[in-house]
Amino acid sequence: MHVLKTLLAQVKEFTRDSILTPIFMLVEVAMEMVIPLLMASIIDEGVNKGDMHHIFVIGAYMILAALVGLWAGMMGGKYGARASAGFARNLRKSMFANIQTFSFENIDKYSTAGLVTRLTTDVTNLQNSYQMILRMGMRAPASLIVAMIMSLYISPRLASVYLIAVLILACVLFLIISRVTKIFDYVFKKYDDLNASVQENISGIRVVKAYVREDFEKEKFQKASGNIYKFLLKAERILACNAPVMMTTVYTCILLISWLGAKMIVTSTFTTGELMSMLTYCMNILGSLMMLSMVFVMITMSVANANRVAEVLNEKATIVNPENPVMEVPNGDIDFDHVNFAYKKDAEEFVLEDIDLHIKRGETIGVLGGTGSAKSTLVNLISRLYDVTEGKVRVGDIDVRDYDLEVIRNQVSVVLQNNVLFSGTIYENLRWGSENATDEECQKACKLACADEFIERFPDGYDTYIEQGGSNVSGGQRQRLCIARALLKQPKVLILDDSTSAVDTATDAKIRKAFREEIPGTTKLIIAQRISSVQDADRIVVMDNGRIDGIGTHEELLESNAIYRDVYESQTGGGSGDFDEKEGE
Template sequence: MIKTLAAHIKEYKAASIATPIFMILEVIMETAIPVLMASIIDKGVEAGNMKHIYTVGAMMVVVAALGLLFGVLGGKYGAKASTGFARNLRKAMYENIQTFAFSNIDKFSTAGLVTRLTTDVTNVQNAYQMILRMCMRAPFSLICAMVMAFIINARLASVYLIAVIVLGCALVLIMSRATKYFGMVFEKYDDLNASVQENISAIRVVKAYVREDYEKDKFKKANGNIYNMFVNAEKITTLNAPLMQTTVYTCILCISWMGAKMIVGGSLTTGELMSLLTYCMNILMSLMMLSMVFVMITMSAASARRIAEVLNEKTDICNPQEPVYEVADGSVRFDHVNFAYGKNVAEPVLKDINISINAGETIGIIGGTGSAKSSLVNLISRLYDVNGGAVYVGGRDVREYDIETLRDEVSVVLQKNVLFSGTILDNLRWGNKNATEEECRRACELACADEFIERFPDGYKTYIEQGGSNVSGGQKQRLCIARALLKKPKILILDDSTSAVDTATDARIRSAFAKEIPDTTKIIIAQRISSVEHCDRIIVLDDGVVSGFGNHDELMKSNEIYRDVYESQTGGGGDFDEPGKGE
């Protein structure tokens, strides 16, 4: 874990090294001040030597100024190193997430990834800054102060040694009790973020069903869990302050009482006593700093592990050693394909699929809910890899292609349509970033999207809200189809992408495809028979198995499932999920 995170310090190594060096120099300056102060008292004030007072006083000013300078530089470079380290972690995680296959993304929740990119990185950033500054400053200050105290008077300095041992044991006990709460609290942030994200993304459903109170209770529970964890941890860590104050005041009383007797006995000077009292504060405050560093590191340890999980996750789908950079045509062949979500799943969702599709064909896919229609087409663009058999595109196994090349030639309009915040043109150019406005207009004409776009006051410059919330479901689907067409693919997959448009518009879209992109292989997943009955051939899927494959007339004669659904839809509006059909 540490090695994984440390690899992302990169260009901030110099700042990371400079910070503890400046902190050590600051400690040296601070340690020298009590010695100079003792000299002023013993050799200046008590001896009436003003020249010594001025000389040593000037030295104290210089030492204090240098200490301030080193402290400022330590803070500056510490901030630069920690914020740069956090930036690199966020960048590395985000870039790694972009490489994930769907199977990798399935391992992490959306809320969990957001928490890792935000809260967890902030925790590691704060801990790293504390490590660079305080982890070097606190122990070095403790050691220097103890050494100087023993040099001045070993007998009085032994009081500090006893105090350090007692206080150190108490702090370890306190921190060990608090760590289990700090280790658990950040996992609860996932639940909180999930609650907020789900509520905001589905706010229309929440309001439509008047479930605001339920959502409030759910958020209150998630928020309360975090509150309780922090309260339990803070209850324990609050013992630090009274324990520290008790130890400091006890040491001051002991040093003052014993020091006064030594001064009267002539074995200790007033200046030396002042120095010892100053070192008392240095020693005990260093312990307090170390306890705070320990708390911060403990809090960030869980965050560091969660970040490392994302950074260490390797995509299940990667390029071969010598990838193919050209797709010959839009032909597709499934050769004894088996597929399951997960390697240890006993029952595959696709079983022994054997299908050949010619380039330029229009293929329909129908089947009931859960029949693995989307799973089948996801294998074509290698969004998932098969568990057995092979998928061939353009006559070659999809695993032989460069991933970017393959996906550029296979446009997929997914079942869940997604638009991004920006203008209509911005969204269309996701299909081709260099597309001209004229090309965008032509793609929208094919997708029958031009008719509603031109009714907008700003036309193609109309701003789309996040998720496409200011356009209807049918408008969103048509924009996504136009976006896919701009890629000018060899294979176009429409995964139930016309379900929200009327049958007349659906027919016009299919007709435009047949005339304008005859060489493109078109695969249409649909629930309506009317959307696929004019396809060259139709695949009937039933529970992950190909039940039938042929044109409409052939399936009406040979496939009972297809025939029953056709009759139910044309006669009474039934669908694939109607009980008793095709069983």
């Protein structure tokens, strides 16, 4: 019921269309039910008695009823299509809007492929089901009930044949639905695996081709696709039983009605017109049952879709604005006050443990550590991409949880490890940092990030089109564009999360020099693997296993910190210079 309420709330402005559709379907049913009675009157009162006036008059009524029924059916189709398409549009819009509010913690619960499936396949199935319910869901039971009443009115004895047929078909339908429900529930979850396989292959197609793994990828896709095929085939085989049972029942009813009706006509207790009406109502009743079976099958298929869509709609962001948020970040001071953090509330161990770190505005802080030392997790807490489990993170002496989310994230600019560019020109990508940035401001930011060097070599300069994901620029160029984009925000805190790893050391040094000279008042946190990238920082934080192993200047750490000293010696003495290797020795 909760799922149904969630979905129906998305009908919104299409409520009128959703109400008009079943009304028009009822009008169509009424016209269809009148026609057999008129036909019986023509045969009994007109044909049998040779009354041509009666035939013409009743015939005109039949034509009128048919035209009204046709018009009602067309209107039902029109409003039903509009209501279902609008319902699907609202579902996608609301889901996408809700996804945009998700924190990283929310996003971690769903796979990308799973969200794409819910926005596409699941919503399409719900759209088809909604239209089926509005039209057939109203028409079929109404037609069935009215036809049964009319049949009982004409001949209760013959109408009992229909009652038996309805009970038989209802039992068969129940057995079929009970068996296929679980199958469809399983199948739609497997669509996530299929989409994941496609997404992974396309995003990594260069690696696939470089390692000549096309056959392996084909086999993996065929396995995911074959799994869906196998279970859908099983479900369809069960559903296929519905048609022969239905048709057998229909023809049996026709034979019984014809046989019993003929006997009654011979004994003069029944008329030919009434027999014709009963046969017509027979087709209406059994046709309605077939429609109902289709509606139930469609609903059965869409139950799993409904649950998956409602799950995303009902997902509440774990990070939201406070009631009276602070709307201004006073300065770039950063304080970690005995912070503990775990990605899951019930986790046995913390990812970050007892982090006590105080950074003054304008400082340049280097953050070093091996893979898995929680460097990225540490800086993600500053812009409130995650909330601390215990302790406090303050920016400008104010808890980050007290800020308006947009305000804190605009003033704490993060260049993440995954450098993502979007399809569009370089100018359009840069203006993600500031929508109203002028061309001069964009160019200045690119100069600071040393991106102007390669942009000016492009034939179209800043109007060069960037392909999706930045696939037509190199890794280093992509990193510099992302840094420029972050600088356009003019933040009080700038975080570079291993964002110069693909840049040569000379360019890296230029970027750091530009930061020192051009944005001295901005607090800068630089996560890096190369000690050369942070050795001129005001202080360097060495992370190890989610804890701070040491804090100090380059010279101080060389004297006091074993991890830092070992890595420095390996990087300057011809070794690998790998944090993980040194930690493992």
